[in-house]
Amino acid sequence: MSGAFAYIVVFIMYPMGRSIWMSFTNASLLGGSSRFIGLDNYRQLFTTGDFGQSLWVTLVYVAAVTCGAMVVGVGCALLVERVRTAQAVVRTALILPWAMPTLVVGLLFALIFDPNIGVLNYVLHFAGIGKIGWVTNNSLALWSVAAVSVWTVFPFVMLVTLAALGSVEGELYDESAVDGASVWQTLRFVTLPTIAPSLRIVALLTVIWSFQLFQVTWVLTEGGPINGTNFLIINLYKTGFIDQQLGSAASIGVIGLGFSVCATVAYFLLERRRNSAV
């Protein structure tokens, strides 16, 4: 059993530590020795204009993907749960987006979004609207990428919600029916509060994962026409492997990690307060 533990230490914790260390050096992909330069990388990030925008688009993206995936996922779960005929078929169809490899999703949507040969613009052309630069328009690109990400992620939310719904006791529904509750009321006051704990943890997971989503964004925009989709993870990749500034890249990564850690800490604090209030 300690074998597994040691394995993780070697392959994850140690590289993690190395990366954090690297964020304090001026290491470069070109090799050669690296010097310890303290907080210089971080200072540089915050003083040269670009990083602020990277941070902002990342936060918008994470918020958009999380909200989108939660709404669509929970909504689909609620719809699917009450279906009796062909429930397995519908559920299977809705899971497919999550099952597809993300690289394929990226390539596919690159073709769908293509301004000239893409099918979306073809349909719009039919409807009389002109071409839209789904991923070439700087402000639209973020939302296009977010939409694709939601498409990829919502099935997971749906599955977890379905599981949670399955453990709700039938009596609760019977009681609310006797009280004469409408569909919406049942939803708001019975169903949602009961599955809320699962929803909260799924939301946290979605937030954390949104920071990591790389393949789709990379294939579609490589960081956006003018940094419009230059999320932290993209920024990290470009800084490290294209600009070859490993130290800077590591510092970006640490900041990104910091957000995930904050989200997790916030979650646990809120949970604790909730539990003690009860």
Added chain:
Amino acid sequence: MSVNVNGMLGYGRRLPVRRWGKISSRWRRLPVKTAHWLTLGVAVAVAIAPIYWLANLATHSESDIVSGRPSLLLGFGSLGGVTDPPNDIPILSWLRNSLIVGVGTSLLSIVLAASAAFGLSRFRFRGWGTFAFLVFFTQMLPSALLVIPLYSMLLTFNLLNNLVSLVLVDAAFAMPICVWIIKGAMDRIPRELDEAVRLDGGGSLGLLRRVILPLVAPSIAAAAVVAFLGGWNDFLFANTFITSENLWTTSKGLASLYGQYSTPIPLIMAFALLFSLPPVAFFLLMQRRIVAGLTAGAVKG
């Protein structure tokens, strides 16, 4: 009207008609039901449409696609000639490499994860809290951040440009989830069974595993699939650690094809479809188990 709970998740649970709230006649419920099915139809359409489009792109000819007037129906092209790929696209060796990485990751992950899960489940280690935290933590890490130190580590051990490097790294990331899934299943096995085996003279390690492992076999299968997919779908590490072309995995190969104007789109899409088959197939077969394992912790809060 009966209540029927089937499956360990309660899928397809049938509840009395009054489930909808108001006790109403069938006719009054019709508009709600219609809206319900309509929305569901839209959701399914949105979920499936892109995949349908993938098939569409794969079955039309290049000239049709590039003309800017794509046909909305499936074409009759033979999947862009996937059965007879050009000589300079070694799709078979790509698929073989992806398979090697996937299977390797799967085996390594479940071997390590099964023993870890067993220890966590049966022995009151002080490690449980830290391990749970570890699972979470590894989910949080941007793998792009770890690529660089991993690269230099592998360089030192002369494991670069070797599929083994991918197996090792992908297994490291897949293992925590596997432990989660398998431990969830092991926890559900009552301790009395352990005692019974011990009374019969079974040693902790050997006999216990011969009893417990078969019982949690479905979860191990699910974990194996999750780990396999981790290795199969990986792009970042495959891109960074492998240099010789004959060791490329399919994700690296596909990405390299795209953007080159010499390769026809239908062919790329056909390969993409091939690449998607194992994950989709496994998912469909395993969806219940995977979710059951993933939510073992989540649902209970």
